[in-house]
Amino acid sequence: MVSFTSTLLAVTTVVGALAFPTQVGPRSENEMEARSTPNQQGQSGGYFYQFWSEGGGDVTYTNGAGGEYSVTWQNVDDFTAGKGWQQVTGRAITFSGTFNPGTNGYLAVYTWSGIGETYILENLGLITLAAAYCSIRRQKRTSGTVTTSNHYNWYNAHGLPFNPSTNATYQIVSTEGFGSSGSATITVEKKDEFNS
Ligand SMILES: *[C@@H]1O[C@H](CO)[C@@H](O)[C@H](O)[C@H]1NC(C)=O
Numbered sequence: 001m002v003s004f005t006s007t008l009l010a011v012t013t014v015v016g017a018l019a020f021p022t023q024v025g026p027r028s029e030n031e032m033e034a035r036s037t038p039n040q041q042g043q044s045g046g047y048f049y050q051f052w053s054e055g056g057g058d059v060t061y062t063n064g065a066g067g068e069y070s071v072t073w074q075n076v077d078d079f080t081a082g083k084g085w086q087q088v089t090g091r092a093i094t095f096s097g098t099f100n101p102g103t104n105g106y107l108a109v110y111t112w113s114g115i116g117e118t119y120i121l122e123n124l125g126l127i128t129l130a131a132a133y134c135s136i137r138r139q140k141r142t143s144g145t146v147t148t149s150n151h152y153n154w155y156n157a158h159g160l161p162f163n164p165s166t167n168a169t170y171q172i173v174s175t176e177g178f179g180s181s182g183s184a185t186i187t188v189e190k191k192d193e194f195n196s
Contacts, residue, residue: 090149
């Protein structure tokens with residue numbers, strides 16, 4: 001009885017001692033691979049920011065100073081992320097940075113609402129967006145100014161069943177990855193305010 005107990009204790013101690021060092025390496029590597037930024041939104045550098053991922057793959061979003069943000073992603077199902085404003089207006093938005101969308105990714109002035117999305121696509125990977133109300137710039141670019149009232153007024157004159165300025169809950173210069181791997185660092189600022 002006594003010897004049985006001490007054998008069990010000895011085994012437990014040995015397993016415990018072995019388990020700790022053997023778990024630390026693999027466990028922390030797995031966590032590094034799987035640790036995507038959690039979905040979130042808030043204020044950063046005087047701007048509203050939003051990060052949403054459907055899951056899958058790995059995506060890391062980082063707020064920079066002022067209107068800057070960066071995001072890197074690998075094999076992600078779908079995410080949108082960026083900085084902008086919670087109040088949607090016809091404002092002119094200036095943006096600049098780097099954008100590497102892999103096969104399938106979008107750089108867009110994006111609005112989201114429960115009843116529909118709008119995209120003013122400034123740059124994209126190989127695959128054109130199939131859904132949502134969408135403007136597509138003929139020459140892809142990664143810096144410039146977008147006067148959103150021009151787009152929203154046109155959409156509303158041509159049957160858009162909702163008004164981004166009253167129905168959308170945010171307007172961001174969004175990087176989106178869709179079944180792809182890529183990276184972007186974008187800085188956003190407002191130039192002028194217009195009605196829409
Ligand atoms: C969209 O906004 C308009 C104006 O504020 C409002 O009357 C309408 O109910 C909104 N539609 C939805 C579906 O939220």
